[in-house]
Amino acid sequence: DFIHALQNDIKPAFGSSKEALDTFLSNGIINWGDPVSHVLEDGDLIVSQTRSSDRTPLVTMLLEGPPACGKTALAAKIAKTSDFPFVKLCTPENMIGYHEAAKCQAIKKIFDDAYKSPLSCVVIDDIERLLDYVPIGPRFSNLVLQALLVLLKKAPPAGRKLLVIGTTSRKDVLRDMEMLNVFSTIVHVSNISSSEHLLAVLENADLFSREELQYIQKKTHGKKLFIGIKKLLVLIEMARQMEIGERASKFLCILEDEGALEYS
Amino acid sequence: DFIHALQNDIKPAFGSSKEALDTFLSNGIINWGDPVSHVLEDGDLIVSQTRSSDRTPLVTMLLEGPPACGKTALAAKIAKTSDFPFVKLCTPENMIGYHEAAKCQAIKKIFDDAYKSPLSCVVIDDIERLLDYVPIGPRFSNLVLQALLVLLKKAPPAGRKLLVIGTTSRKDVLRDMEMLNVFSTIVHVSNISSSEHLLAVLENADLFSREELQYIQKKTHGKKLFIGIKKLLVLIEMARQMEIGERASKFLCILEDEGALEYS
Amino acid sequence: DFIHALQNDIKPAFGSSKEALDTFLSNGIINWGDPVSHVLEDGDLIVSQTRSSDRTPLVTMLLEGPPACGKTALAAKIAKTSDFPFVKLCTPENMIGYHEAAKCQAIKKIFDDAYKSPLSCVVIDDIERLLDYVPIGPRFSNLVLQALLVLLKKAPPAGRKLLVIGTTSRKDVLRDMEMLNVFSTIVHVSNISSSEHLLAVLENADLFSREELQYIQKKTHGKKLFIGIKKLLVLIEMARQMEIGERASKFLCILEDEGALEYS
Amino acid sequence: DFIHALQNDIKPAFGSSKEALDTFLSNGIINWGDPVSHVLEDGDLIVSQTRSSDRTPLVTMLLEGPPACGKTALAAKIAKTSDFPFVKLCTPENMIGYHEAAKCQAIKKIFDDAYKSPLSCVVIDDIERLLDYVPIGPRFSNLVLQALLVLLKKAPPAGRKLLVIGTTSRKDVLRDMEMLNVFSTIVHVSNISSSEHLLAVLENADLFSREELQYIQKKTHGKKLFIGIKKLLVLIEMARQMEIGERASKFLCILEDEGALEYS
Amino acid sequence: DFIHALQNDIKPAFGSSKEALDTFLSNGIINWGDPVSHVLEDGDLIVSQTRSSDRTPLVTMLLEGPPACGKTALAAKIAKTSDFPFVKLCTPENMIGYHEAAKCQAIKKIFDDAYKSPLSCVVIDDIERLLDYVPIGPRFSNLVLQALLVLLKKAPPAGRKLLVIGTTSRKDVLRDMEMLNVFSTIVHVSNISSSEHLLAVLENADLFSREELQYIQKKTHGKKLFIGIKKLLVLIEMARQMEIGERASKFLCILEDEGALEYS
Amino acid sequence: DFIHALQNDIKPAFGSSKEALDTFLSNGIINWGDPVSHVLEDGDLIVSQTRSSDRTPLVTMLLEGPPACGKTALAAKIAKTSDFPFVKLCTPENMIGYHEAAKCQAIKKIFDDAYKSPLSCVVIDDIERLLDYVPIGPRFSNLVLQALLVLLKKAPPAGRKLLVIGTTSRKDVLRDMEMLNVFSTIVHVSNISSSEHLLAVLENADLFSREELQYIQKKTHGKKLFIGIKKLLVLIEMARQMEIGERASKFLCILEDEGALEYS
Numbered sequence A, B, C, D, E, F: 001d002f003i004h005a006l007q008n009d010i011k012p013a014f015g016s017s018k019e020a021l022d023t024f025l026s027n028g029i030i031n032w033g034d035p036v037s038h039v040l041e042d043g044d045l046i047v048s049q050t051r052s053s054d055r056t057p058l059v060t061m062l063l064e065g066p067p068a069c070g071k072t073a074l075a076a077k078i079a080k081t082s083d084f085p086f087v088k089l090c091t092p093e094n095m096i097g098y099h100e101a102a103k104c105q106a107i108k109k110i111f112d113d114a115y116k117s118p119l120s121c122v123v124i125d126d127i128e129r130l131l132d133y134v135p136i137g138p139r140f141s142n143l144v145l146q147a148l149l150v151l152l153k154k155a156p157p158a159g160r161k162l163l164v165i166g167t168t169s170r171k172d173v174l175r176d177m178e179m180l181n182v183f184s185t186i187v188h189v190s191n192i193s194s195s196e197h198l199l200a201v202l203e204n205a206d207l208f209s210r211e212e213l214q215y216i217q218k219k220t221h222g223k224k225l226f227i228g229i230k231k232l233l234v235l236i237e238m239a240r241q242m243e244i245g246e247r248a249s250k251f252l253c254i255l256e257d258e259g260a261l262e263y264s
């Protein structure tokens, strides 16, 4: 019966999911520029569309972008701010070592739980990892792929609404798997690629002095820059261990060594 | 015994199947032009042939066309209007995560149930998905394929008649699998590809004003257009969330971005 | 003990097999020309050879020809008219969804039963389907293939005689599998390929008037024609649903659309 | 204990094996020419070597030649005339539908039984069939292959002697599998390839009259001829069903159609 | 409960792990030159970063270099000197013959144990061996690969910190598997490639006399030299068995034969 | 407890292993020339190194050479003369039909037993056969390969010493599998390739008279010769069955037919 299900399945699931979302938001969302705003706006739009339209009870959005660009955090952010009564994260972190049948069951369970709530949001994180994808071969779990292909097209029961947010670094692979077709919207998440964006993050990081920031700005201005926010935050943390005097220049060296910044 | 079977298997199956068919018809069938009428007429013909001919107790029809063109809805429509005593949908949505042997059993069960009724219709939806087909490899379930190849050729028991309607977006793949051979008739389902067809749908959608419709007509007239009805209905729903002033032009932009409309 | 086996295994098997053969002969054998007679004569010869020669206790014949050309019906006809005490059909229709080990057991059981009768005939229908063959890959059940390769060479026990009739649409594939070697005789089953043959079937079908037949004869005379009897019977049944006035010309159109008749 | 094993395993095994060998010799060995004598002599040599030499307790011989050339019958003949206390046939006919592990066990059991007798002979018939070999792929059972590779090199226990006779139509495949290496001797079994050899068989067959034989001799003299004794015996049996007048010429026609005799 | 876990899981695990680390350090770390110091410094840095930074609770480092260059010993050294309360070695030596699911469970168990301690270090030794990688094919365990890919990205629970040190000889393979991405830092471990480095090791080895060392220095000076410390220690041990007079020159010969030293 | 293990595991294992070694030495080691001496000396060296060095508790040697060149016998000889308290043969002959997991367990068991003795020698015979290697594909057991790769690098417990001697005919395959790396020493075993070596074996064989030997010497002098000692001993045994008069020349003919001796 439904009441029982509500009490046993949905509430605790919801509780633990909120926490889970927060894990992926531990470093917050730094609004380092337009690309970030745009993704969040698209998220808002799709959330309100799910809530209001009666003819599209299933809405699906894919966040795609390079490794470490912040996809998971943004998906978690959108899901959290939707404030839907049921929000759940479907992540490979909870399925380590699962054989593909167990993975399918776990994924299906999340959707079945979502179908029980009038308004639900499911985040399917790191789809290539859920699929056990590896480029050598290539190999992947076709059982999981087929399950996702069907779940992403299957309407929720009458009167229920469902928003699905997927994330991936391998849009090309998903295209080959004919999975792009089944998403209503595909949104690109960008790497940081300009000096202004970099500075916006560095200011937020509360590490470098004004002079250091000016030095970095001068040195990176007009240079090719390409780095994901997740990676950048790690490098900043490395710089934090260094001696103050050489910190700014060493930080730029690391950026160059990592291939994130054009050599001067 | 037959009476028992009728009461236990067929009636409830029928009941739930009617509902199931309606799920796939929730947005109705908009008759946006000749291609739609033709498919429905072909369906009528094949339905009456199944009913009347004694020498072809098994009739099989394949609806094929691009993704989102409306195949499933049309198959459901034909099956529903056949008004046969037994109508059943065989869809991957009910077999998520099934291993191939379970899939085979589920499919065989549907046919075995159909054989018990004097006049039956089985819809095999999304055949490539039933087959767990993925172009990478390619991979698919040969067990399910072989079951379908045999079931699509196997005559029902003496005195019973069976109509099978399949749907697919991958006619080419089914040809490679030597499955096209086994269908009596193959019917193409079209995408919307002219301004008139588009306008027919938009008028039905009850969203745009007369002026907006005229604007859209003017802007799309003579342009290359190619979009499935399912996708089009989603985009219309998106437009419904937008502000009235810019709705029409934004809608055309989305059509262009989706690659459905030639850029102006 | 043998008596028991005779009463429990062979008699019922025989009974149900006779029925089974009739299923495949429901539309009879229309003798539309020499190719049909030749196959039936070859069948008679091989049947009497099995009955009379003591040095070849195992005789094996393969009927091969294009899809829908009538192979199964002809094999059933020969088996039925042999009037051997044991006649059995080994068909994929009875093994839907079987995994390969189960298939092997089912096939082996049929042969083991046949070995118990002094004079037996086994029809192995649609060998490529029994093998779960699909050209993509290609894939097939090697377990079933190896079982057939051995069974088709293995002599029955002393004093028993066995005739095996196989059918296939993929002679080329069976050659690649080194299966052609193991058949004593290979007989080709032809498609209908001349106006005279077509007319012979149409006259038998009891549908068209004398004038219509003359019209069809005139229109098809000298044209390239290539269609299997099974497919032709379906198209005739379609024509039967049409209005009398346009029936003959529409029938020719369908033949052309199906690629069976050269466009005029 | 050994006495028990002797009474339970070896004696019955031996009994049934003698019968089994006779099955493969039902049509006898017709000495149609030198190639037959040579194989039988090589067999005698190898049998006596097994019996007499103390330094080679394991002797292995491979009979290889085209399909139907008489390999199995010759191997059975050599094994039977060896008159060793333990003679056993290892044939795919007894392993239909076995999965590869079961096949390995069955093969290993035969060798283990052989090791119990002071002087044993094991015939491994149709090695490519034991290996479930099919050229498409190619596929084969590596488990069985590895078992054979080891068994064909493994010396029997101290004081025991073992002769292994293998047969194959695919010497090339066995070379690729590095199995040729492990046989002590490889003997070629020939097809019938001259008019004299053919006549020798026909005379033995007790079918054609003196005049017919002379006619056949005249017609085949100097022509290219290539046919296995097994196939030839089947064709003779077919000719036996024909009317006396045309028998000889029809027999030559069949030879030509089968590709065994150059067209005149 | 945590206390219980501490007493049952962590302490003994720690105990046995310390020992395990020592096994891999039985020949100590000879500081034969700058490359060794640099790796150890990088290790110190990463250890202190794990300890101090709050924003990067997961730090991952990969030691990569040619076979036998000393990766495992250096990883063990860094882990041991970290003096973290939980240190554990994840090595293929403890998983011989494990099927991939068992391997996954064993690896996951190590991480789950690590998550229970506030500050942990896990060494994942010989990643290509953990993955059952072999270049023929190539083949590897995708289940283990996917588990590692997820574990190397998964943050420890709130308040816990984890340092993971991996070792590999196949950086190229790990790149193809998209595993390089997931490491925070990648550090190269070098082979010995100069006469000075060689002499540093030889002096440490306490085998050759001063004269012998001078002789070796003269002979290797300016020559191409490339050998891993592990291999070098084995060759020194071989030389130790030789007669004193010819020891030095023979040692150089072995170096040349092994391809470690350019022929003079 | 150790005493128990010593009494139950090691002693009987040792006992049966000694016998096993003798099986492979039944025809003794004929010292037909320098190549044989060199291998035996290398064996002695490596045995004493294992015994005396404290820094290399694990020593591994690979004997590689063409099929039938005597690898197994030489490995058995070295192991036997080592006179280590634990000597064990790991041979595919004891693992016929084992699936790969069982093979791994059996191999691991041998090493685990070896680790219990202070000084052990394990012979891993015919590595490609242990790996179920076949060039078609190629196919092999990766589970066994990975187990060997780890076992050949894993140090015995503190205070124990282990010598591993492997044999293979496929050095090239082992290189592709990255297995050559893990052996401390690789020693080549040669075929007989000169008339002197041949004569040394023939004299030892006690078959030919002085005159025959001179005849053979004259006929083979300066000719290309290439044959393994195992094969040569079989051919000598064949010659032993022949009549004395023609024995020598026939023996040379067989050598030529086998491709072992250049045709004159």
Ligand SMILES: Nc1ncnc2c1ncn2[C@@H]1O[C@H](COP(=O)(O)OP(=O)(O)OP(=O)(O)O)[C@@H](O)[C@H]1O
Pocket: A024, A025, A026, A027, A028, A029, A030, A031, A032, A036, A066, A067, A068, A069, A070, A071, A072, A073, A074, A126, A169, A228, A229, A230, A233, E153
């Ligand atoms: N504007 C931002 N967008 C996204 N993440 C941000 C932003 N600002 C800060 N972050 C932080 O950056 C990190 C982004 O990591 P995240 O795991 O989302 O990246 P990802 O693209 O999913 O990486 P991967 O490709 O490895 O899955 C998070 O810790 C997040 O809190």
Ligand SMILES: Nc1ncnc2c1ncn2[C@@H]1O[C@H](COP(=O)(O)OP(=O)(O)OP(=O)(O)O)[C@@H](O)[C@H]1O
Pocket: A153, B024, B025, B026, B027, B028, B029, B030, B031, B032, B036, B066, B067, B068, B069, B070, B071, B072, B073, B074, B126, B169, B228, B229, B230, B233
């Ligand atoms: N003329 C029409 N033909 C088909 N569907 C229509 C038509 N008019 C409106 N619809 C609606 O359009 C949608 C068509 O979706 P449907 O699932 O049938 O497409 P599909 O081709 O099966 O898609 P897919 O390729 O993803 O399986 C349904 O919601 C249906 O109610």
Ligand SMILES: Nc1ncnc2c1ncn2[C@@H]1O[C@H](COP(=O)(O)OP(=O)(O)OP(=O)(O)O)[C@@H](O)[C@H]1O
Pocket: B153, C024, C025, C026, C027, C028, C029, C030, C031, C032, C036, C066, C067, C068, C069, C070, C071, C072, C073, C074, C126, C169, C228, C229, C230, C233
């Ligand atoms: N001369 C004929 N030969 C064969 N079948 C005939 C003939 N005349 C009428 N028929 C009818 O034609 C149909 C032939 O169908 P059948 O299943 O034997 O074809 P098939 O070649 O086995 O097809 P498939 O390739 O699909 O297996 C049967 O219904 C049979 O009764």
Ligand SMILES: Nc1ncnc2c1ncn2[C@@H]1O[C@H](COP(=O)(O)OP(=O)(O)OP(=O)(O)O)[C@@H](O)[C@H]1O
Pocket: C153, D024, D025, D026, D027, D028, D029, D030, D031, D032, D036, D066, D067, D068, D069, D070, D071, D072, D073, D074, D126, D169, D228, D229, D230, D233
């Ligand atoms: N000289 C002969 N050599 C071999 N077989 C002979 C000879 N003379 C008569 N025969 C008969 O010919 C048949 C040979 O068939 P057999 O099964 O041995 O051929 P095969 O080469 O093993 O065929 P396959 O390649 O199909 O295994 C047997 O019935 C045997 O009795």
Ligand SMILES: Nc1ncnc2c1ncn2[C@@H]1O[C@H](COP(=O)(O)OP(=O)(O)OP(=O)(O)O)[C@@H](O)[C@H]1O
Pocket: E024, E025, E026, E027, E028, E029, E030, E031, E032, E036, E066, E067, E068, E069, E070, E071, E072, E073, E074, E126, E169, E228, E229, E230, E233, F153
């Ligand atoms: N500077 C050094 N760096 C590393 N190892 C050293 C050093 N000096 C001495 N050693 C010794 O050298 C050996 C290095 O072996 P180790 O197993 O670490 O090599 P590896 O690179 O992991 O080899 P593999 O590629 O086979 O895994 C150890 O015995 C270690 O004690």
Ligand SMILES: Nc1ncnc2c1ncn2[C@@H]1O[C@H](COP(=O)(O)OP(=O)(O)OP(=O)(O)O)[C@@H](O)[C@H]1O
Pocket: D153, F024, F025, F026, F027, F028, F029, F030, F031, F032, F036, F066, F067, F068, F069, F070, F071, F072, F073, F074, F126, F169, F228, F229, F230, F233
């Ligand atoms: N000098 C020798 N070296 C090796 N074996 C010898 C020698 N002299 C005589 N023999 C005998 O030759 C035979 C060598 O066979 P062995 O099985 O060792 O060869 P192998 O190279 O291992 O063959 P395979 O490649 O088939 O494994 C044994 O019977 C052994 O007793």
Ligand SMILES: [Mg+2]
Pocket: A071, A072, A073, A125, A126, A167
């Ligand atoms: Mg992510």
Ligand SMILES: [Mg+2]
Pocket: B071, B072, B073, B125, B126, B167
């Ligand atoms: Mg559909």
Ligand SMILES: [Mg+2]
Pocket: C071, C072, C073, C125, C126, C167
């Ligand atoms: Mg058929």
Ligand SMILES: [Mg+2]
Pocket: D071, D072, D073, D125, D126, D167
């Ligand atoms: Mg045979």
Ligand SMILES: [Mg+2]
Pocket: E071, E072, E073, E125, E126, E167
């Ligand atoms: Mg290492």
Ligand SMILES: [Mg+2]
Pocket: F071, F072, F073, F125, F126, F167
């Ligand atoms: Mg050997």
